[in-house]
Amino acid sequence: MPGFDSDERKLLDESLQSFLTDTYDFEAFKRHMRTEDGPGFSTQAWSQYAEQGWLGVALPEYAGGIGGGMTELAIVLAAAGRHLALEPFIGTLVTGAMAIEKAGTAGQQAILADVAGGTKMLALCHAEPQAGYARDYVATIARKDGDAYVLDGEKSFTLHAHAADVLVVSARVGDASGPAQLFLVPRDASGATLNVAPALDGRQGATVTLNGIQVGSDARLGDNDDDRLDLISDIIDLGVLGSCAEAVGAMAAVTDICVDYLKTREQFGQPLSKFQVLQHRLVDMSVSTEEARASVHAALQSVDDKRPGAKTAIWHAKVQTCRSARFVGAQGVQLHGGMGMTDELVVGHYYKRLAQLEAMFGDAEWYLGQLSMA
Amino acid sequence: MFIRTVAEDTSLDAFREEIRSFCETELPAEVRRKQSAGQHLEREEYDDWLKRLGAKGWLTGKWPAEHGGHGWSPEQHLIFSEELGRAGAPPIVPFGAVMAGPVIYTFGSEAQKQQHLPGIMKNDVWWCQGYSEPGAGSDLANLKTKAVRDGDDYIVNGQKIWTSQAHWADWIFCLVRTNSDGKKQQGISFLLIDMKTPGIEVRPIISIALGHHLNEVFFTDVRVPASNLIGEEGNGWTYAKFLLANERVGNVDIAKFEHYLDELRKLTANTHEGGRPLSEDPSFKRRIAELEVNLATVKALMADQLAATREHGGAPTMMGAAALKLRGTELQQSIMQANVDVLARYGLVYQTDALHAGWNGEAIGPEATAGLMYEHLYRRAATIYGGSSEIQKNIIAKGALGL
Ligand SMILES: Cc1cc2nc3c(=O)[nH]c(=O)nc-3n(C[C@H](O)[C@H](O)[C@H](O)COP(=O)(O)OP(=O)(O)OC[C@H]3O[C@@H](n4cnc5c(N)ncnc54)[C@H](O)[C@@H]3O)c2cc1C
Numbered sequence: 001m002p003g004f005d006s007d008e009r010k011l012l013d014e015s016l017q018s019f020l021t022d023t024y025d026f027e028a029f030k031r032h033m034r035t036e037d038g039p040g041f042s043t044q045a046w047s048q049y050a051e052q053g054w055l056g057v058a059l060p061e062y063a064g065g066i067g068g069g070m071t072e073l074a075i076v077l078a079a080a081g082r083h084l085a086l087e088p089f090i091g092t093l094v095t096g097a098m099a100i101e102k103a104g105t106a107g108q109q110a111i112l113a114d115v116a117g118g119t120k121m122l123a124l125c126h127a128e129p130q131a132g133y134a135r136d137y138v139a140t141i142a143r144k145d146g147d148a149y150v151l152d153g154e155k156s157f158t159l160h161a162h163a164a165d166v167l168v169v170s171a172r173v174g175d176a177s178g179p180a181q182l183f184l185v186p187r188d189a190s191g192a193t194l195n196v197a198p199a200l201d202g203r204q205g206a207t208v209t210l211n212g213i214q215v216g217s218d219a220r221l222g223d224n225d226d227d228r229l230d231l232i233s234d235i236i237d238l239g240v241l242g243s244c245a246e247a248v249g250a251m252a253a254v255t256d257i258c259v260d261y262l263k264t265r266e267q268f269g270q271p272l273s274k275f276q277v278l279q280h281r282l283v284d285m286s287v288s289t290e291e292a293r294a295s296v297h298a299a300l301q302s303v304d305d306k307r308p309g310a311k312t313a314i315w316h317a318k319v320q321t322c323r324s325a326r327f328v329g330a331q332g333v334q335l336h337g338g339m340g341m342t343d344e345l346v347v348g349h350y351y352k353r354l355a356q357l358e359a360m361f362g363d364a365e366w367y368l369g370q371l372s373m374a
Numbered sequence: 375m376f377i378r379t380v381a382e383d384t385s386l387d388a389f390r391e392e393i394r395s396f397c398e399t400e401l402p403a404e405v406r407r408k409q410s411a412g413q414h415l416e417r418e419e420y421d422d423w424l425k426r427l428g429a430k431g432w433l434t435g436k437w438p439a440e441h442g443g444h445g446w447s448p449e450q451h452l453i454f455s456e457e458l459g460r461a462g463a464p465p466i467v468p469f470g471a472v473m474a475g476p477v478i479y480t481f482g483s484e485a486q487k488q489q490h491l492p493g494i495m496k497n498d499v500w501w502c503q504g505y506s507e508p509g510a511g512s513d514l515a516n517l518k519t520k521a522v523r524d525g526d527d528y529i530v531n532g533q534k535i536w537t538s539q540a541h542w543a544d545w546i547f548c549l550v551r552t553n554s555d556g557k558k559q560q561g562i563s564f565l566l567i568d569m570k571t572p573g574i575e576v577r578p579i580i581s582i583a584l585g586h587h588l589n590e591v592f593f594t595d596v597r598v599p600a601s602n603l604i605g606e607e608g609n610g611w612t613y614a615k616f617l618l619a620n621e622r623v624g625n626v627d628i629a630k631f632e633h634y635l636d637e638l639r640k641l642t643a644n645t646h647e648g649g650r651p652l653s654e655d656p657s658f659k660r661r662i663a664e665l666e667v668n669l670a671t672v673k674a675l676m677a678d679q680l681a682a683t684r685e686h687g688g689a690p691t692m693m694g695a696a697a698l699k700l701r702g703t704e705l706q707q708s709i710m711q712a713n714v715d716v717l718a719r720y721g722l723v724y725q726t727d728a729l730h731a732g733w734n735g736e737a738i739g740p741e742a743t744a745g746l747m748y749e750h751l752y753r754r755a756a757t758i759y760g761g762s763s764e765i766q767k768n769i770i771a772k773g774a775l776g777l
Binding site for chain 2: 333334348
């Protein structure tokens with residue numbers, strides 16, 4: 001695999017940053033998020049990302065991608081986080097595309113070219129109402145019916161599921177004791193009911209009820225009957241890492257915004273940045289962001305190098321990122337005083353995005369619990 | 375240390391029972407339904423409930439008897455709060471009963487007492503607080519809104535900001551500048567202003583919780599009778615600080631803490647992980663235990679401040695109020711965060727439409743989700759309003775530790 005060298009990574013980062021700085025300011029963000037009857041993001045921006053080749057950074061070359069690794073994808077996600085981009089990066093490029101790339105047949109992988117081209121969006125619908133953060137709880141059933149499968153079950157709220165062309169749905173084959181498998185289900189399949197709703201951070205998503213959905217045998221991802229829970233867990237881990245990268249970008253922005261604000265806001269006859277407690281707070285925010293960045297970077301390297309400890313490294317990065325995100329996000333609001341509490345200021349939107357990312361695929365407490373039992 | 379005596383008073387059981395059964399019979403069914411669904415109440419719905427409490431004199435139960443209160447002991451006040459919280463009753467709106475009232479009965483004229491106290495006790499009149507300005511937040515004494523004497527009136531010009539519920543209020547108590555010479559604190563006066571006076575404009579501010587609670591209030595040549603001045607001209611800072619001490623104790627609303635801890639217990643019982651309820655998860659059990667310990671501590675701090683209020687003639691000590699506000703608001707945020715950490719298992723959905731009665735969409739997750747999310751987001755401000763946590767620490771550093 002060619003991989004990117006440092007200069008290429010830098011170039012990727014710079015081109016993303018300059019594009020988003022020019023096209024995705026706070027006003028654009030609010031417009032995309034709140035356009036009546038819109039999907040809560042910019043489909044135009046998504047096409048532009050595709051034109052720039054950013055949607056394919058981590059996709060294989062045979063699918064029109066550039067063949068980079070998770071690190072390159074994380075550069076895209078961190079830039080998205082820094083600019084509060086609303087588009088379906090994680091569901092489409094990480095959990096959705098990687099499930100298909102890792103487990104799909106050659107025929108199924110054809111869809112990846114459409115992903116790189118920006119014409120198809122994906123969402124992984126795995127979690128269920130009774131599952132919480134547990135990854136091995138699947139009650140959705142795929143009943144075999146001749147050459148077809150019939151899917152019945154309920155999937156929890158998934159960001160961007162309402163916009164995905166194809167849902168990657170987990171289900172147990174046969175009955176509750178059957179192997180868990182993944183199925184490619186068109187969002188508009190008959191029997192699929194979506195309840196579309198806004199999330200805390202203003203992006204949209206949906207719960208999905210599967211009521212006797214019929215799909216062909218070619219909808220079953222891959223060509224064997226083995227249980228896929230390990231694979232699903234690996235895919236979720238990549239999603240975790242992606243969400244951490246996005247959070248790191250958002251935290252870096254919050255710290256910068258707070259530094260600028262405290263330098264200009266005056267109380268007691270001087271800029272707030274002159275108060276040493278506030279200087280130390282900013283330092284803690286900056287160091288927290290760095291801790292998260294470094295731990296995510298370490299995890300990215302172990303994933304891209306296929307090291308045996310990659311999973312643990314991802315979970316460590318997740319716990320660290322959750323802690324940092326909770327602290328940095330809350331301080332962003334706190335340090336702005338009343339201004340931080342308004343919808344009119346960007347910092348509150350970062351607070352909400354960070355809370356959303358923190359909760360994605362599990363929070364720090366949950367991962368600590370898992371690590372302590374491992 | 376450990377000096378305050380608490381009289382053994384078995385009649386408190388009866389007192390608790392009285393509050394409890396009152397809540398059971400008097401809390402209107404629609405209000406109860408909205409509260410448990412986490413929906414916003416209309417002003418009229420609050421008003422209905424607060425008037426019922428007002429008729430019993432319970433909004434102002436801890437006021438001294440000479441000013442129309444019941445002279446409740448700290449223990450009685452805490453019991454009252456606990457029972458309201460457990461009943462899921464709407465929160466008490468503090469601007470009249472907690473803030474304006476004690477200033478008026480302590481520093482106001484006879485005429486002002488007669489004009490305003492009954493309306494506050496019965497909740498016939500809604501108040502709001504005109505302290506903060508764009509340039510005067512933490513540095514409150516920097517306020518610029520001007521009141522210039524003109525015959526029997528003051529003419530007020532300027533702007534207030536972050537004025538909670540100004541759009542619902544009948545009256546506003548305002549800090550205004552009557553003198554720009556000398557020390558900033560010395561030129562401040564305390565004025566009561568009828569919100570219907572010509573020249574007042576209220577503009578909404580939408581918060582991160584996506585609701586309207588905050589406002590900007592603009593004053594353009596607003597004519598206010600000089601008889602609405604509290605105490606002496608130029609002495610407003612003294613009254614302002616007295617009010618802030620009461621406000622900070624009021625910021626720690628035990629009823630809310632009880633209510634949202636109950637919500638948390640319910641959520642953990644009804645939310646599953648890997649098919650098992652979270653209430654069986656040792657880490658959640660421990661977390662709830664920790665919140666309960668913190669609540670017990672905050673209640674103990676609260677009892678001391680309520681006792682100090684009775685002893686010191688109407689307000690707690692600045693230091694004690696600061697410590698209580700600091701820890702109380704941190705606890706409030708921890709309780710809300712724990713609720714949200716459970717709700718995150720449903721995807722952290724925030725259906726703001728569900729906050730309004732009559733919405734007929736399909737809620738995702740537990741019924742109260744939107745209300746809990748709203749409260750969580752809004753209470754990010756608990757460590758900002760009433761003087762931020764940083765300012766409370768400065769007060770303790772200077773005042774208590776002499777730094
Ligand atoms: C939800 C809400 C409701 C409110 N309701 C009302 C109301 O009804 N009436 C009213 O008059 N006001 C109200 N306020 C205003 C509130 O009192 C002010 O927001 C608060 O005093 C902080 O002022 P500020 O917003 O200007 O922040 P700033 O003073 O600009 O503070 C910004 C940050 O700097 C910190 N800081 C400031 N000075 C220092 C220092 N010396 N040392 C260390 N840190 C410092 C602060 O703690 C804060 O974190 C409300 C505010 C909110 C958010």
